[in-house]
Amino acid sequence: MESPPFDQPCPIRDVLDRIGDQWSLLVLDALARGTLRFNELLRAIGDVSKQMLSKTLKRLEQDGFVARRVYPEVPPRVEYALTDLGRSILEPMGQLVAWAEANHRAIVEARRRAAGGVA
Amino acid sequence: MESPPFDQPCPIRDVLDRIGDQWSLLVLDALARGTLRFNELLRAIGDVSKQMLSKTLKRLEQDGFVARRVYPEVPPRVEYALTDLGRSILEPMGQLVAWAEANHRAIVEARRRAAGGVA
């Protein structure tokens, strides 16, 4: 599956571009355990700004990964939950996470070896 | 937020940061079929600049994904090939690629539905 210079519809690149960013995976992971409100999500992830969380959620919602539920209450309440599509990507993601955990040490080691600690 | 190699609290984020960028996966994929030279890689990917390919390759090499082989010939020749580590990530990656291909349509559809309304 070679991609010519003008080839846009590469599914892999398209999908990876979405979930490969800094926050999408974290959000997906946070929501994997259950529905969360905006500020809960904010705190669950920790080092994400409101802006980025908002953008990320919007994109995830547009792509059909996340469902946004608004409750017309006096203190506004908005809940986010995974859709079936969102849940389904958790599996291949899990493979990658497992790989990452299993090989992280090897990577760090290779990196250190290359860095300067040639010794 | 760069953390030293020995102080990585989250392997997943660390690994994803590396292979989640625009080019690493494409390089890995290109090399999956066999050893390639710099310019071959450049053409195989198509829309990558020399600079980015160079940077990407260097990072992949430092992380132990790719092996760089220099031939001290008159017209310089440099070949890149996957290491065992590099080959091993192809599998979980494949899962993700398969998912991407299988669900790309659903995503595009959801995106379109969200974008311009149902029209």
Add this chain to the structure above:
DNA sequence: CGGGATCCCCGTAGATACTG
């Protein structure tokens, strides 16, 4: 041929303030 150095543009991410 393989790639480093430089210049520059532009998207993106952070912080803050504001709104409903």
Add this chain to the structure above:
DNA sequence: CAGTATCTACGGGGATCCCG
């Protein structure tokens, strides 16, 4: 509470030139 708007800084990435 749940966002949005603005302003700014940073750095990714392309193009080009140059060197081994």
